[in-house]
Amino acid sequence: MNRVSCAAKLAFKKVTHVIFDLDGLLLDTESLYTKAAQSVVSKYGKTYTYEIKQKVLGFTGVDAAQEVVKLLNLPITWKEYYNLVRAEYPSIMTDAELMPGAERLVKHFHSKQIPMAVATSSGQDTYDLKVAKHAALFSMFSHVVTGGSDPEVKRGKPNPDIFLVCASRFKDCPKPELCLVFEDAPNGVQAALGAGMQVVMVPDEQTDESLCKMATLRLHSLEEVKPELFGLPPLK
CATH class of the missing domain: 3.40.50.1000 (HAD superfamily/HAD-like)
Structure with a gap:
C-alpha cells in the first residue's frame, strides 16, 4: 500500500x-465514536455498522446526525440523536x-x-x-x-x-x-x-x-x- x-x-x-x-x-477516537453511536441506536433495535460509519467519517456532528437518522430510519429527529450521542462523550472521549x-x-x-x-x-x-x-x-x-x-x-x-x-x-x-x-x-x-x-x-x-x-x-x-x-x- x-x-x-x-x-x-x-x-x-x-x-x-x-x-x-x-x-x-x-x-x-473512531472506536469511541462507534461506541457512543451504538449506545444510542441500540435503544431502537438498530446497528451502527461500518458501512454507515464510513459514509459519515469526516462529517460534522450535525451532518453525521442527519445522515445516520436517515440511513437507519430512526424514530427520532436528528437533533434528538445528536444530543443523545453528545451526552455519551464526556464519559468516553477523555480516553x-x-x-x-x-x-x-x-x-x-x-x-x-x-x-x-x-x-x-x-x-x-x-x-x-x-x-x-x-x-x-x-x-x-x-x-x-x-x-x-x-x-x-x-x-x-x-x-x-x-x-x-x-x-x-x-x-x-x-x-x-x-x-x-x-x-x-x-x-x-x-x-x-x-x-x-x-x-x-x-x-x-x-x-x-x-x-x-x-x-x-x-x-x-x-x-x-x-x-x-x-x-x-x-x-x-
Whole structure:
C-alpha cells in the first residue's frame, strides 16, 4: 500500500505547511465514536455498522446526525440523536489515545519549525475533551480549526472549506498548494483535494480500496511517513 514508484515521487510537490485531521489520524477516537453511536441506536433495535460509519467519517456532528437518522430510519429527529450521542462523550472521549507514529511525527515537524495546524470536524467542546490528556503535544500546533463550531467553516467535509480556512490562519497565509494534509477518511481526502492541497491518506483497514485511490499517497500508518517526499526535513 505504501509503495511509491519513481514516477509518483516526481509527481509530489514541495510544501511548507502541514495540516492534520484529528479523529482516526492523530487520535484513536473512531472506536469511541462507534461506541457512543451504538449506545444510542441500540435503544431502537438498530446497528451502527461500518458501512454507515464510513459514509459519515469526516462529517460534522450535525451532518453525521442527519445522515445516520436517515440511513437507519430512526424514530427520532436528528437533533434528538445528536444530543443523545453528545451526552455519551464526556464519559468516553477523555480516553482517546494517540495513533501509532503521531507523536513522533508532530514532534519532528515542531523541532524543525514546520508550521502545523489541526483541521477537525469536531466542535470545540468535543475537541477539548479528546485532547485533554495530550495537552503538551497539541500545544505544538499553531492553531486548530474546529469545523463543527467555527463560524467561518460554512460547509463540512467533503467540501474544502475547513482546509481553506485552516490555511488562511497560518501567520504567513500560504497558498493551498503549499499545504500537505494528513487524513484518514475519504470525505477528508476529497475536501483536501478540493482545496488544492496534496493529501497523505492513512485509512482504516476496513475502508473500501476504491475510496482510497484519489489520495496523493496512501500509507498503513503515520510511522511510514517520509516527509522528504514533499520537500520536508526527513525523520531521523
